């Protein structure tokens with residue numbers, strides 16, 4: 001495989017996109033881009049600037065002025081590693097509103113395309129709109145889904161939070177991400193839908209690898 005090879009992995013929160021994407025990337029020796037981490041880092045910059053998320057003009061100005069990067073699973077904001085702090089509740093509770101601003105999306109989509117291009121156009125890219133908007137010509141499009149209760153169980157296990165509040169937080173973010181006007185979470189044309197509710201992580205990874213091997 002010497003040519004461009006992009007695998008798009010989309011789906012809602014807590015479905016296991018990151019772990020699956022990372023493992024598939026390792027298997028095929030591809031780069032891995034977690035676009036959710038970029039939206040989170042942009043949101044962190046907005047919070048640190050003290051800009052209220054309702055003030056779209058100032059949010060856009062902040063996002064326009066930042067430098068984001070990702071390598072070896074670490075996300076940097078203006079050169080500093082922010083991989084941990086972007087998982088804080090403050091960021092998690094604000095990110096969907098920031099990500100719903102069309103100009104913010106345009107800036108980050110452009111950044112994502114440049115990043116993949118700079119990595120020889122060979123990557124597993126995970127997010128919400130990768131197969132539908134960012135890379136509609138991806139070699140393979142995967143849409144992972146799972147029952148909301150199961151997603152909350154997985155997320156609560158990772159984060160050490162309680163099931164009820166995790167489920168409510170996931171549902172709130174799902175509703176926001178699915179109903180926004182620009183690039184809502186949706187199954188892209190041509191995407192292979194995998195319901196992971198009753199599958200182990202290894203089974204999901206194997207399914208994606210099998211699909212990618214057919215491309």
Ligand code: C5P
Nearest residue numbers: 035036037039095096099127128129173
């Ligand atoms: O994937 P993760 O849960 O970290 O993403 C955080 C948030 O970033 C999502 O809830 C969504 O609002 C936004 N996002 C997005 N488009 C993407 C990736 C993430 O709008 N491609």
